[in-house]
Amino acid sequence: MKNSISPVFMLFGILFTACLLISNILAIKIITIGSLAVPAGVIIFPISYIVNDVIVEIWGYKKARFVIWIGFAMMILSNVMYQLAIEIPAAPFWTNQDSFATILQNSPRIGLASVLAYLSGSFANAFIMSKMKVMSKGKNFSLRAILSTLVGEGLDSMVFISVAFIGIIPAKELLMMVLAQTFIKTAYEIVVLPVTILVVNKVKKVESETAFDSNISYNPFKLNEV
Template identity: 60%
Template sequence: MKKTVSVLFMFAGILFAICLLISNILATKIILIGSWAAPAGVLIFPIAYIINDVIVEVWGYQKARLIIWSGFAVNIMAVLFFTLALVVPAAPFWQNQEAFATILGSTPRIIAASLLAYLTGSFLNAFVMSKVKILMKGKDFSVRAILSTLIGEAADSFIFIIIAFAGNLPFNVLIGMIFTQATIKTIYEIVILPFTILVVNWVKKVEGVDTFDESVSYNPFSINQI
């Protein structure tokens, strides 16, 4: 029996991967939001968490797991090809190698921190969203979305900043950066929440599904359930 492929699910997965790629490139610039300093990736990265919430809410944890690992694979591919482009000799007349390396070149430590933080935060976000939906019998999407994002973003920010910058920055600065990133990302979720609710309700109506993960395996590495 053939499985039907949801166009909306495919679109959500593509948009998720796009947000990840753009946020990683933007993260090379530090911006000021009010008096808070943060990587420019915070402008778009929270959208990936919102998409994660929508996927879990509509299609369930299994589909979110598929998208999270797909996003991870996209990130790995991007890193490999960015690295290849950096090491291939530049044309003699091209004078922008240093600028190119600044934008697309990252140290192994930064890359490892980013990938580990992404996996941990994304899976935590999906797990909390799925579990709390069951506990709350599908009610109060707003509460569930904010709670899952807060936990996922806090874990993501903590892991990334500690691994990437511990030993190079004072402890109080690290804590401040963790708090700033997690707070900005959660506020982002709250501000855009009315739109997210509209999207969730519309997708549920179009797809005709509202998944409850009653018997799903929450093992991130499970490949038996897709």
């Protein structure tokens, strides 16, 4: 595998991070899908898992781990900048300070829930996708993509909803919210799976070789192994 970082890999890394940051803003609004109430972030956040699958499939788990940590750093940076912008006094003629703060200011509990959910779900998705690739010798991409998303999105939803709302929302409703979000996000993956497969095949041709992890250890803290 080439050591240099390709422009296509950079593009997917940027797309992954953009989806993450956009979803954090959209998640402030609660929408209904049928009879289910879910954060509006569900309309874009699953795309980050699809991109994660593509990165693992083409460039391997180590590169996916690197992108996940970059996304984490950008999440922290954006939240710091949001808070700084809120604290800076507004111009006398600007009257939207309260609305601005309402949209961009998360409580410490929500912020912690977002970070923990993102890290646990993203790493689980990438690790399972990559491990299954080794076990299947690169076959059964569709099955690997769906199962890794099911576990990753399930873990993400469980961690976020538990940390953010336990003690506030009844346990039964929390469980329903976790199941609903996991179902919707996994269904999203299944619906767009033909597009994902098409993208993987196109990128493989562009990159000329596929990354294949033969020795994967679940240690997300080794940033130098990319």
